[in-house]
Amino acid sequence: MKCAEVRKFVRLYLDSELDAKHSFEVEQHLESCAECAGLFEAEKKFDQRLGRFLRRDTATRPLWKKIEALIAPSRSRGIKALWPVALATSLILFVGGAMFFKSRTLDLANAVEECHSAYAHQITTPEFSGAVPEKIAQQFGGRLDSEAFAYRPSQPAFTSSGARLCHVEGVPVALILGHCAETPVSMIVFKKSELDNFPQTKRKLESGDPIACSRAGRFQFAARVVDDHVVCVIGDEPRPALEDLLKTVRRADG
């Protein structure tokens, strides 16, 4: 390797991002070139100086004690003694509640709730914005099309931060992530032919209701058919607001 080539790799080398072959070649060159070795050393010192500056503060113990205590407050002995009663009560409430909510929650709403919850908790982020990247389109397997990613509400209140491919009950869907004001709102779009996987929602949409609404965990959910796709919106917004948003959804190119 020549000096100019070696110097191009200085940052990748110092950040341990260079592959083994190139690292070895850089090291060999540095052993025989004092000028390059000096320049690498200077850059290393810059890293050390910057690192000392960035990491100069030590952890604040009282703060971390407070945070750690918040993670799971310790239970008192009295409460521990009551756990069988609490468990039985919880079970009754849970089963009763689940039966009550199950009858009111659409299958599609249940299925997409996890997707949105991950986004609302900032575990899921957009993969891309704009045109669908080729490597993602290759994963459609003929069950989704790029058009699904082109739907957007025309309401200016909704701002999209990007999209990603997601699977809901095995169905590939376009997950469009956005906000209404400060509230995270997800839009899920998939081919109408996949509606067979969600019979409750299909029945509801075919019964004459243009919009199928439901709760989805702590979120509200609404779905409708637009062209040859099913479009759903879900978020911690009042149901009428979501319905209004959904009514304005159009395919951007159409």
Next chain:
Amino acid sequence: MDGDEQRGRFLSLLQPIERDLENYSRRMVFNQRDFEDALQNAVLRAFRAFDRYHDDASFRAWMFRILTNEIFAINRKRGRLAQFEIAIEPEEMEEFASVAFATEAPTSWETLADALDEELVAALQKLNDAERAVLLMRGIGDLRYREISECLGIPLGSVMGNLSRARQKMRDAILRSRRRSAL
């Protein structure tokens, strides 16, 4: 795994990186009063989602991702938007290495004192959100380029481009301080 066991496992992974998370939060928030809130919210969020964390992923990178999102949300409320849509073309990645390289080699960083830190603080504040996040994730979090790219949801080229620009600005700050102290 019961609740106590899960909490114990979470804390055993969290405690070794608390200092780094705190340093990162202090330097990322737009308003210093927010750094504790950002940390607290991020840790609580992470613990709630801990059953979805997989052992094969880096806990450090996972925590930095959650904390970064929390900080951006807080900064957004303060009116400072994160701007990550900086497209870097492949040829710019090539250019990155040469731009990143220090043509002037300072000889003795150690002799520079508090005045330099002041210069660095000012330079750090002047970085845009993307540059600062990438620099701190690398400099404090010790994350790989790929991990930073995943944390921020930006292409690898953008990580390299932002890191290069951020380092150049910090390097300029050091050189400015050195020249000033030589006067």
